Amino acid sequence: MNLSTRVMLNRLAPQCAYKRIVTFSTKTAEHAVENQEESKKGVAPAPTPSSPAPVTRKPIIPANYRFVYPEFLPDPKVEWRNPIREKLERLDMLERRKQIDLPEFYVGSVLAVTSSDPHAAGKTSRFVGICINRDRCGLRARFVLRNVIDHQGMEVVYELYDPTIQKVEVLRLEKRLDDSLFYLRDALPEYSTFDENMEAEPLEEGASVPVNDIKVVLRPRPWLERWERQNLRGVANIDEYLKDKHRLSAAKVQKPWEKYDMMKDYRSSIPEEEQTEIFAEVHTDLHTLELQRKRNKRKRTFVKPKQLA
Amino acid sequence: MALRILKTLRPVAHPLATTLAGGQRQEFIHTTPACCEIRKLARLRVVDNSDLGKRAMAEGRPPRCIHVYNKRGVGLIGDKVLVAIKGQMKKGILVGLKQNQKPKQPKFDSNNLVLIDDNGSPLGTRIHVPIPTILRTILKEKTLAKGADYTKVLAIASRYV
Numbered sequence: 324m325n326l327s328t329r330v331m332l333n334r335l336a337p338q339c340a341y342k343r344i345v346t347f348s349t350k351t352a353e354h355a356v357e358n359q360e361e362s363k364k365g366v367a368p369a370p371t372p373s374s375p376a377p378v379t380r381k382p383i384i385p386a387n388y389r390f391v392y393p394e395f396l397p398d399p400k401v402e403w404r405n406p407i408r409e410k411l412e413r414l415d416m417l418e419r420r421k422q423i424d425l426p427e428f429y430v431g432s433v434l435a436v437t438s439s440d441p442h443a444a445g446k447t448s449r450f451v452g453i454c455i456n457r458d459r460c461g462l463r464a465r466f467v468l469r470n471v472i473d474h475q476g477m478e479v480v481y482e483l484y485d486p487t488i489q490k491v492e493v494l495r496l497e498k499r500l501d502d503s504l505f506y507l508r509d510a511l512p513e514y515s516t517f518d519e520n521m522e523a524e525p526l527e528e529g530a531s532v533p534v535n536d537i538k539v540v541l542r543p544r545p546w547l548e549r550w551e552r553q554n555l556r557g558v559a560n561i562d563e564y565l566k567d568k569h570r571l572s573a574a575k576v577q578k579p580w581e582k583y584d585m586m587k588d589y590r591s592s593i594p595e596e597e598q599t600e601i602f603a604e605v606h607t608d609l610h611t612l613e614l615q616r617k618r619n620k621r622k623r624t625f626v627k628p629k630q631l632a
Numbered sequence: 633m634a635l636r637i638l639k640t641l642r643p644v645a646h647p648l649a650t651t652l653a654g655g656q657r658q659e660f661i662h663t664t665p666a667c668c669e670i671r672k673l674a675r676l677r678v679v680d681n682s683d684l685g686k687r688a689m690a691e692g693r694p695p696r697c698i699h700v701y702n703k704r705g706v707g708l709i710g711d712k713v714l715v716a717i718k719g720q721m722k723k724g725i726l727v728g729l730k731q732n733q734k735p736k737q738p739k740f741d742s743n744n745l746v747l748i749d750d751n752g753s754p755l756g757t758r759i760h761v762p763i764p765t766i767l768r769t770i771l772k773e774k775t776l777a778k779g780a781d782y783t784k785v786l787a788i789a790s791r792y793v
Contacts (some may be wrong), residue, residue: 438736442765443792450738450793465735475679475728475761476741477793485735508741 384602388609391427393457393507394464394483394626395605396593412461413601417608419484424492424616430454431499431535433517434468436481437490447489450479451519455504469507471516476508478553489612500556509546510558552576668730670697670707676715676745679727680756680788685747688717695724695745706727709737710770710784715745722747722755725771725785727753738764746788752780754788762791 383487389396395416397409419425428434432454440448452468453480459465464483469476481488494517507515514537528576538559539545551565552573565573581587593601670676674697688695695717697784700707707713707726715724728744744763747755752775771782 336641440736442764442768448765448793472793473761473791475744477728477738479738479793480733480735482735487736 337509355370369565384599384606388602388606389598390429392602392605392609394460395601396460396598397601398460399593401590407442409461409601410604413605414460416484419486419603420424420609420612423490424484424489424619426493426616427532428454428466428491428493428496429498429532430457430501430503431497432493433495434466435490435492435494435521435523436468436479436488437492438481438485438488441486449519451494451517451521452479453507453515453517455515457503469504470519471512472519474512476515478508492520492523496524496526497533499535499537504557506541506550506553506555506558507539509548509550511542514539540542545562549573639640651661656746661698668732670700670711670713670726670729670731670743671705672700674707674743676713676724676726678717678724679744679759679761680746680748680754681758681760682747682754682756684722684755685745691718693718695722709733709764710774712748712774713745715747717747723750724748725782727759727767727785728761737766738762746785748782748785750770750780752782753784757788759785759789762793763789765792768792 329349387392393607395413397404406427433451434454435449437447437449439446450468450470452470454466455469456467459462463483465480466483467478467480471477496523536557538557540560541558541564544564549569551569553563554577651700675694675699677694678689685695695715697707697713698716698721699714701712701714702708707729708731709726709729711726713724713726715722724745724747726743727746728740728742730743733739737777740761744761746759749755768786771786775782
């Protein structure tokens with residue numbers, strides 16, 4: 324017992340170090356299986372035939388779906404769960420995705436959103452900006468774009484499944500070091516300035532999404548939030564502005580034991596079995612949509628060669 | 633009170649809101665978190681090129697809201713406010729807020745104001761930051777309801793988001 328728990332902790336410690344709890348963060352299959360095997364080795368070296376190894380089915384559903392389509396996973400808060408509503412919402416989301424191409428994007432990607440706007444002159448408005456946060460689940464999924472235009476920082480919240488959105492373009496597909504980039508509000512403006520007429524920078528097909536490890540430079544205090552307490556990785560010069568009292572109070576509110584809190588982890592995530600169930604339900608539709616998008620992209624990128632001479 | 637004045641004899645390198653008063657340096661430090669609402673005594677940023685507004689901003693004495701002309705007492709986008717600017721009372725229109733906004737409405741990093749006179753015509757001739765498109769509808773409605781012509785503010789805007 325003692326040995327097995329120690330082994331478990333040893334296994335858990337490194338994986339928890341990089342994983343932070345997000346609303347849609349989830350457990351991975353490999354870790355769970357590894358843990359089981361590890362504990363088995365510790366307790367019973369000879370596995371009994373009555374408890375066979377967990378049956379792993381062929382992974383039809385890509386493992387990255389929970390990152391590409393995080394809004395298909397419901398909110399893990401127990402009081403808010405309602406399987407029927409979630410199912411209906413998923414159907415509606417798929418219906419919407421058949422009408423409009425909602426591409427894969429992450430916090431840190433640069434997007435351009437065209438939405439119909441009854442107040443605008445041309446009845447549409449286009450906003451370019453870096454995605455600094457993604458939140459909420461299902462049809463309510465939202466993201467926040469930030470940009471600095473004419474030296475004026477501004478942010479716009481968009482609902483992903485808003486029917487007034489006409490087009491979502493990903494101009495630069497990349498990730499950042501942190502889960503949300505609200506600290507860009509307190510960073511120098513050049514870190515959130517993006518040209519409105521920016522060209523899309525296409526990634527090679529099949530390439531993994533690059534992580535931009537840029538470290539932003541904060542401006543001096545006063546700040547909007549206490550960034551020193553949030554263990555940010557994408558900030559370069561936070562130590563410059565900290566006094567001892569800030570460090571002490573930041574150390575006081577740290578919760579280093581939380582990464583060992585398996586119950587908390589369980590409550591704040593959707594179990595893997597449920598995830599596979601959900602994604603098995605929507606996989607075929609999403610896959611056909613992906614294929615369609617690829618086909619369209621190829622069509623768009625093909626340029627008829629000009630006749631010379 | 634959200635402001636506390638620290639009197640220090642030693643000059644402080646902090647550039648924000650420091651004024652020299654009788655050989656002593658006064659530093660204004662917020663001791664409460666910022667309330668992002670426009671209420672009375674909220675400091676605003678003039679974003680037009682009116683002479684008064686430019687001078688007030690350059691001196692580091694931004695205007696303070698001393699009255700909001702609505703029933704709630706909290707200024708929302710397009711609301712008319714009375715501000716104290718350089719010892720005068722002027723009216724202005726809020727054209728950008730720090731407060732959280734509804735989806736698709738821009739939220740700005742500063743509380744922006746355009747100075748107007750009593751008839752609703754702006755004191756400046758240019759707004760040098762983008763203003764939200766919803767102002768078109770809001771100001772048109774207010775023009776009909778109040779009689780003053782606020783749509784002139786729209787005419788001097790350089791850009792909409």
